[in-house]
Amino acid sequence: NIENYQLYVCLAQNANLKGVPVAYCLMTSENKDNLEFFYLAMSKNNNLTQTQVAIVDKDLTNVDILQQYFDKARVLLCMFHVLKYLKTRINMLKIPLDNRMNIMKNVRKLLYDNDQMSAIYLEEIKNNSEETDFYEYFEGNWFSCCEMWQIKHRKSLFNFGTDTNNHIERFNRTLNDHISPKMHISECVAKLILIVDDAKADEMNININLKQKVYNYDDSALLKRFHSQITSKAIELLRKQNEELKHEHYFIEEIEESR
Incomplete structure (x- = not known):
């Protein structure tokens, strides 16, 4: 404005x-x-x-x-802002392109690491950023708060995959x-x-559409119970599967385990 x-x-x-x-x-x-x-x-x-x-x-x-x-x-x-900010910072380093690419590659690996390889990735970042202050900067400003951006620290949170x-x-x-x-x-x-x-x-409108979904009299008990909580596509697939089961003939045979 x-x-x-x-x-x-x-x-x-x-x-x-x-x-x-x-x-x-x-x-x-x-x-x-x-x-x-x-x-x-x-x-x-x-x-x-x-x-x-x-x-x-x-x-x-x-x-x-x-x-x-x-x-x-x-x-x-x-996560997007973390990688974007670090990439900008790495690109400013006056070191060979290969070194900058290796640093960024190991930063990405750290993002998804589950603790098994962190020390190796940090060592790679340190070795590739020699003669600069990047490693000290990264360790002090980013790795010190890794619980805020590493994936492993989000697994038990209710963020529903939104990172x-x-x-x-x-x-x-x-x-x-x-x-x-x-x-x-x-x-x-x-x-x-x-x-x-x-x-x-x-x-x-989305909420109304969800509530207006109705089931047919011959739908499965599962569909009748959960029809208002699933998409129209899912309802269609469940109905198709239910119809196929009506025309399939099968039996259960118990096989005695040999000793």
């Missing part, structure tokens, strides 16, 4: 694993005071203790404040399609309200 306000958005992942915007704030900058105002307003209107996982990029100011207000949640770093901020990136693309930098702040707010209303309508 012309006035150069920044839009800060918080999304939640719903039961359909879809990102749903739940809070917005227009800020002149994402400084500590503005972020605290935003999260304080959220905490007054929502029970933030129910949130178990929060995913952010590596903005230390935001991470510290998030931990303060979402005190029951594990704060994770977006990036793709939900919010997708929503931001929608905003960019409708909101122009040449608009005034009042025009941007009006557009945002329309986008939010459209998102609510889409979500409502």
Whole structure:
């Protein structure tokens, strides 16, 4: 917008694993005071203790404040932003291309490592970044908080396989399609309200479609019980399988184990 306000958005992942915007704030900058105002307003209107996982990029100011207000949640770093930031940093190193590629390769391996090879990957990073301060930087700023970005630390969390901020990136693309930098702040707010209303309508239609699914009288007991919780494609496949079973002849033969 012309006035150069920044839009800060918080999304939640719903039961359909879809990102749903739940809070917005227009800020002149994402400084500590503005972020605290935003999260304080959220905490007054929502029970933030129910949130178990929060995913952010590596903005230390935001991470510290998030931990303060979402005190029951594990704060994770977006994998995409971790790799993107480190790749930019590695590309700036004044060392041969092969060395830079080897460093990045071992960073990726560390991301997915389950503890068996960490020491080897770290040694490779150290050897390939000799005569630079990258290894000390990586060890002090990234490996020291590896529980926030390594996959092995997420296996027991309720993040349902979501390891990036793709939900919010997708929503931001929608905003960019409708909101122009040449608009005034009042025009941007009006557009945002329309986008939010459209998102609510889409979500409502999805829920209505799920609830409106009906089963046939000859459907299996399994399908009758779970029809409202699965997709139309899954219902179609289950019905097809059930129909095939009606025409299949089979018997169970118990074979005595030879001793």
